[in-house]
Amino acid sequence: MGTTRALAALVAATALIVGACQGGAGRPGGGSPAAGGAGAGSPAANSPAGGGPAGGSPAGGGAAAGTPLPGAADFKACEVSDTGGIDDKGFNQNAYAGLEGAKAEFGIGEIKFLESTSEADYNRNIQTFINEKCDLIVTVGFLLGDATEAAAKANPKQKFAIVDFAYDPVIPNVAGIVFAIDEATMLGGYLAAGMSKTGKVATFGGIDIPPVRTFMEGFAAGVNYYNKQKGKNVQLLGWDPKKKSGSFTGDFQDTAKGRQVTEGFIQEGADVVMAVAGPVGLGAAAAVQDAEGVMFIGVDVDQAISAPEYRDVMLSSILKRIDNGVKGAIRSALEGRFKGGVQVNTLKNEGVGLAPYHEFENDVPQELDAEIDALRQAIASGQVKPADWYEGAPGQ
Amino acid sequence: MKLELQGITKRFPGVVANEGVDLVVEPGEIHALLGENGAGKTTLMNVLYGLYRPDEGEILLDGRSVTFHDPGDAIAAGIGMVHQHFMLVPVFTVTENVMLGAESTRGFGGLLDVADARRRIVEVSERHGLRVDPDALVEDLPVGVRQRVEIIKALYRRSDVLILDEPTAVLTPQEGEELFAIMRSLARSGTSIIFITHKLNEVLQVADRITVLRRGRVAGTTTPGTTSREQLAAMMVGRSVQLQVDKAPSEPAGTVLEIKGLVVCDDRDHVAVDGLDLTVHAGEIACIAGVQGNGQTELVEAVTGLRPVSAGTVTLDGRPITAHPRRVFEAGCAHVPEDRLEDGLVPGFTIADNLVLNSYYLAPYATGLRLERHAILQRAREQVAQYDVRTPSVFNDVANLSGGNQQKVIVAREFSRPIRLLVAAQPTRGLDVGSIEYIHRRIVEKRDEGTAVLIVSTELDEVLALADRIAVMYQGRIVAILDPAEATPERLGLLMGGARPEEGLDPEAQEIAAAAASAG
């Protein structure tokens, strides 16, 4: 009971970091801007089995996949999870997919994983890996922020990468892998608004924490942008942008709650639902499947692939390429280019994105797809900033 | 049906409850099984009823050897039993209780046929004159009626042998008479009856034959015509016993306990004590006689501060009490509760701890929050010696003591301090004769020291032996106060059954009283 409740984040960068990034600070220059349509075309699912192609790793580079890199055989990469297991269908698993991908592609010698069951495990798990002389320790989630900082300062030669967290000031031996997820959810929101027949779309979260909220705010931005562009009035249920409050199930375990909340949305007329709640989201997908004419937007990975049983309702997914971020960090460490600081994963560097429509390929109007593409480019180029659209059209 | 028990032996860890018991009950015979508490009567009957398996010996019915694995076998063989503690489900109706285990059903899935069962119950009850409302809830019935339900239960199953275990313990003498009449009528119709009791008078009155058990063995078999009370008592106890308590006439002094207009509710919010007045003086033993369930328990609980008082006052030496047990205790009231193990002792605590159960927080047993173990132990050793508690050590768990020794622990705790008032409820229930004598002697001693004593007892013998004044309690009120010299068991019995003091009770009035009781 309650051991894994603080699996608290599936999830994206904190609003703080997002804000800082959009201020233009520290955006890494690597990676080419996404060509039109490429973002929707290429991302692969991050099932534990397959590493997925290396395209768009933020730390850049264009090494051919599957070629062992020099010195890789002696390289040891280790992951410490927060209180979720690597089967959380969320970011712990996704980060581990990055490790597995690095093993498959770069041929690194060993990957290891330690699950934490509580606060007390964090220091211990990191220390275990330091003792085991891991070359790179990947810690997952902001919960590990303090522990990683302490360990990094105590062991300045040890390389760390932390997902969903960034330090200010920068710690030289820690790379923070963060995600501007609202860029991707804004596309999702636009898509949802464009696809809705009832004029109502919905979203809900697991626990009310900023990384979850960022997803929902981006989604709201997309709906708002759509309404402004089209002069429509699509309603968003489950998130009130003005009050910054919304629907949360309270944890990341109770799938039945996810289902029930979603049934509520459907009864209130929503026909596109995005669940930002890890496994709880699959409960939501089940509810969507049992209703007629309702669509689902997955998060983190392409859920049409990772949860194929819900393919028939999966309009798209919001991709958060933690695997690529982790792989990129491993690669830079392997190649001796490792440096501390923040790696922001954006639409532009394909660190976040929108998954293909799969079953809905033929249902999404050409026109809408083109608009989404345009929006993608506008965001990537900085013309449109999601944060401006959180509460409605800017200036209103 | 002829019933024979041959050489029954039943052992429990550490005790032999029955040893080589032989018993023959002829058809249509009322056979009394007489013995002290703990003589093995109930064990023997539980063996016969299939609740226990004998370690040795066998049971013969009409000459055939039978083995009972459970009561179901015994019932099937025609044996019925009315237990001392009624085996009735309080929240069930009479019909449900009677049919339980022998249900009438109809249709699929064993749907109960209540109408059929009710019809058969009415039939049985009319045939034997056992009046009862088949639709009444058992918990609403007075004990006498509950016993009728138990008998109906046995007859409903067409029992040829009926075992009655201490059936008169909860009855008024008049209700007892009524029961005896039923027993005789049943015997005439061919039912064999085994009647378990420790009351000599009853045995002589109703039994055809008597078997006396002592310490698990048959001490002898006789008939009422060839024996006497004294002989039976001697067989029962193994020595001649004196059933009287030696005591000087009381010398009552000032009023200690004064109860005025007391109203107390029971657990179900019904009035149990209904405007009761009573005074107890220093140096006298006042006994409250009455049939169980007439508000005695609630009265005692109210006096000792355990139960809130709805109206009226209770004063001890002029100061109001009834606030909280501890204040009553500190005002100088000692209490020997009705149920030793439930109310009086903490099983799991040592004897020493039980001896300070209500005074542990006072000097010299405690200083501030700290318990003074030495003082507690020293006191315990003294009291164990003084009150003759048979135990190897004061560290022993009180649960491992015999009933008599447990009662001595309570008596030691309550008596060995200066007290003004002693309240004792059923102080000798379930004890052997030796212990009874001992407790009685101590109570009289306490009186002679000038303590006011209030005894509540349902045992007329005890009341008559101890009391300096007898108050009869009926339906929450004191209906008469008698001098023991003028009290006879008969008169007391009438009063306990609800007769007004000035009149005798003719059968009609008795019926009215019974009807009123069952209506309550």
Place this chain on the structure above:
Amino acid sequence: MTAAATTVGAGSAGLRRQQLFGFVYLALAAIIAVAFGAATEPGATSSFELNAPRVAVQLPPLVVPSAPTAYALAGLCAFLGAVQLTRGFGARNAVVLGAVVLLFIAGFLVWAASTRSMNLVGVLQGTLQRATPITFAALAGVLCERAGVVNIAIEGMLLTGAFVAAVAASATGSPWIGIIAAVVVGALLAALLAVLSIRYRVDQIIAGTVINIFAIGMTSFLSARVLQRRPELNNPDRLGPIQIPLLSDIPVVGPIVFNNNVFVYAMFVLVVLIHVALFKTRWGLRVRAVGEHPKAADTVGIDVLRTRYQNVILGGMLAGVGGAFLVLGSTGRFDREMTAGRGFIGLAAMIFGGWAPVGSFFASLVFGFADSLQARLSILNVPIPSELLLMVPYVVTILVVAGLVGRARAPAADGRPYEKE
């Protein structure tokens, strides 16, 4: 006790309670007026949708002016309180109490739906859905406790049932086999409880707690060790809703009652069946006797221990079905600790329902309603922090247990091991 004496007692105690309730009613009326009525925007309306999505017969939504409606409800409640204070309602007390609770809820809904629309049918559909696992848990509790065994392990049985249902249904491709597997494993855990508490006379609450901890540990362990490596084992087919023709077209009632999955229909049947079995059959009479007075049952030849084993195991089977519902009838997936206390809430429903199947079912509906409303409020963005809303079912459980346990009477031998002397 004479009849006259009885009324005196009931009267004096009743008077105090009557006054207390009167004041409570008045206080609730004040809350409805101030917190719900005055808090709405002037002129706002509350709209209640009465249609499920996509039904044949469409009803117009029920639109009421928020503040006036709340004031009217408050007035009605105050009237009841005043009558209660002065005259009392005598035997109809319970009905009036129920009415006041309904008025309060109605007032709350008017406030919550002010300037918004709320789908009332949806709330009620959700109520039934959420009540389903709780009802199964409560039925399991009723079966066990009527026979005198306290089963606190229902939570663990639900959880294990859910796990096994997910794996078995995934492995075989048949949700039906999943249900059967859940029933079997529920029975096994129950048998363990029965052996521990009946044969070894382990304290029943301790035995139950052991099973709960074991169930949580084992399912979490296997979920991490097996399901993580073999995700295809956690991908069962679900049993979707079955619309009953014609009946499901009845407005309001149809979509709520006659458009459910097989678990819900089974629940309806089981509630009635167990109720009848318990109170109208030979089996039930014997079970209740065992729970009330095992010795009495023993003396008329009823095998007390066997009855207890049998009922505990039957209860375990029902808990297993409840667990299977969570996976096969609801989410389509097992997750660690997914039961989230529903087993314990089921026990509270059992107490609330007076240890009777039908009563437990209605009590479960109360919990289901609290849960459903809570979710709905968060959807409607009612300005209460989500954490507080999420506490609601648990707080309601505490209130129910605290408020009712003294009044509702448990089987007399509940929780007590039976020893043949």
Place this chain on the structure above:
Amino acid sequence: MAAVPERPTRPGLTRQAVTFGRGLLLPALAILTALILGALVIVLSDPDLVTLFGVDPVAALGASWDLVAAAYGALIAGSIGNPGDLVGALAAGDLDAFVAALDPISVTLQRSTPLIFAGLSVALAFRSGLFNIGAEGQLYLGALFAVFVGFSFPGLPFFIHIPLAVAAGFLGGALWGFIPGFLKARTGAHEVIVTIMLNYVAYRLIDLALKTDVFQRPGREDPISKEVVESAALPPLIPGLAAGVHWGLVIALIAAAVVSWLLFRSTKGFEFRAVGLNPQAARYAGIDTGRTVILAMAVCGGLAGLAGTSEVLGSNRRLVSGLSPGYGFDAIALALLGRSRPLGVVAAALLFGALRAGATPMQAATGIPIDLVVVVQALVIMFIAAPALVRGLYRIRAGRTTGTEVFSKGWGT
């Protein structure tokens, strides 16, 4: 029934020793059996091994042995370390190496600290006839109060700040224990359901609190509390092992002594135990059972609150919602294993602390999930609660028959 004849002899010294030995034998066998079954679970939950058993049983048996040996080896190494290292370091006079070799033990003691507090909480409740399943929630409330004091008063000297924070933690837990105690005493609500429900309420309350400005760390948007200032932090007990055992252990041992004194040497404890064993008789003897139940639950809550306190002041120095991996539930096992005796609880806590400490290295070495520890713990309590199971397994004759030490009495008052 005839009375059991009194035992004539006073228990001799040898008999006491035998009783004591038997007292240890059963827990030892229970733990052993649980570990054996745990090994079975490890093997059976490995799909590859199960498949291998069908193909090549001998190889599978060997592989199973290797897996279990590796798992339990890592478990032991991670919890008590390698004695050789200690001896070697001592021989070499290398202080740093010595301290480093102490690391596993230090971690074990650190993990044991909250377990001691929580175990004492449940044990004290058992002794008072109460079943406290709410230690988990009480722990969180204690942590909430303690962390508040811990970050709120910078500048206080540590000898004031630490006691203040500890007292606050006790108070927070006591508050969460008071509620079920009060409800039980006044309405008869069974503490089991109430405490379980309060656990869930506590989780939500922590989530809520960590979003408020009062608690949330400035500049952070995730639910994490402000940092406990140095003057309120419990320093490490072994200098040089900052992440290991801290002074919370000392407080825990003091708490165990205090609980022992309270239970067996004080008037309040006399009341607790009397009410626990026979509330009716306690009431007859003038003990206010309602107040005793409330006080006992509040103290139990306070003790559990100290478990959270020692974690936030010692191990973590901040509060997040994932504070406890279920210490409150382990506590039930601890109290049973320790027979509700404070010393027994301490011993059991050391064992469970070792299991928790060794689980991480076990997972690192073999990938076996940490939840195995919970399975083993549940098995241990089962065998402890039903000693007849173990006796039956090992054909030990029953000594004096002792029932379970606690008795539940249904749902009523």
